[in-house]
Amino acid sequence: MDTIQRFLFKDLDIRGQHLKIDQAWSKMTENRGYPDSIIALLGELTAIAIMMANGMKHQGKVTLQVQGQGPINLLVVEVTHDLKLRGVAKTNQTITSESTxxxxxxxxxxxxxxxxTQTQHHFQSFVPREGDSIAEVFETFFNQSEQLATRLWLGANRDTLAGVMIQKLPGTDHRDEDGWDRVLSLSNTLNTEELCSCESQELLHRLFHEETLELFESKTVMYECPEDKTRVELLLKSMGEEEVRQLLAEQGEIVIHNEICNYHLRFNEEDINQLFKPELNS
Incomplete structure (x- = not known):
């Protein structure tokens, strides 16, 4: 099941999220040829994007992006408010699974x-690279941006993406001064294998069966990356007929690769003739 589950420690004033994504994650990474190190890194970034989108109170989307000069020169994940995701990793050299x-x-x-998307506004923020993992980087980010102590446990393999987030709300220490440390100790027993193999209720019961936990309605996460041929046709038209026909003559066909969705759109001479067909006056 591709779901994300919110939960609350009712007696402790600690909130959390758990997600386990199988099909959507497999669709996002299939036919990409990513080594394990990229799977792990992209998986952590995707888990965080889903958790952030799950908290949106308006229509829109969350985009997490890493761009630089390393062997991975681009990581990007997009998740909409209704939890439709897509993403990609781009590399410029061979990568080993042992890379940090x-x-x-x-x-x-x-x-x-x-x-x-309702107000057409957007907020951008750089995230300090503090920590040895994406999880640690975003723990610092949430601590600073939301002013809430936050811990993340994330894991990904080729079949599954999973994660747990817990956040300490302002009233936690007043409710139980040992509650946060107790929940942290229980959560720190998590490992990647357990994260990726257990469904939400099973995992949360295994970890926190001695605490009073309220589970909220789970939400479904889906992979969505439809072919947008109309946008590509508008792009070709904007290039002008002469340039497009010259490109067609040189290559035999025009092939457009959508990298984030990993599909190709092909245009032969008949397609180009139709694209630049004179419009009849009414």
Whole structure:
């Protein structure tokens, strides 16, 4: 099941999220040929993007992007308010599975973009690269941006993406001064295998069965990356008929690769004739 689940420690004033994504994650990464190190890094970034989108109170999307001069020169994940996701990793050299985050990203900067499609406004923020993993980087970001102590446990393999976030709300210490440390100790027993194999209720019960936990309605996460041929046709028209026909003559056909969705659109001579067909006056 591709779901994200919110939960609350009712007696402790601690909130959390758990997600486990199988089909949507497999569709996003299929036929990409990513090594395990990219799977892990892109998976962590995707999990965080889903958790952030799950908290949106307006229509829009969350985009997390890492761009730099390392072996991975681009990581980008987009998740809409209704939890439709897509994303890609681009590399400029062969990568080994033993590479660390800093080795993979080099000086790559992490950026968060929050878009509101209703007001056409967006918010952008650079995320400090503090930590040895994407999880640690965003723990610092949430601590600073939301003023809430935050911990993340994330894991990804070729079949599954999973994660747990917990956040300490302002009233936690007044409710139970040992509650936060107790929940952290229980959560720190998590490993990648357990994260990726257990469904939400099973995992949360295994970890926190001695606490009073309220589970909210789970939400479904989907992969969505439809072919947008109309946009490509508008792009070709904007290039002008002469330039497009010259490109067609040189290559035999025009092939447009959508990198984030990993599909190709092909245009032969008949397609180009139709594209630049004179419009009849009414």
């Amino acid at each position: 985050m800093d080795e993979l990203l080099g000086d790559g900067q992490v950026m968060v973009t929050m878009e509101n």
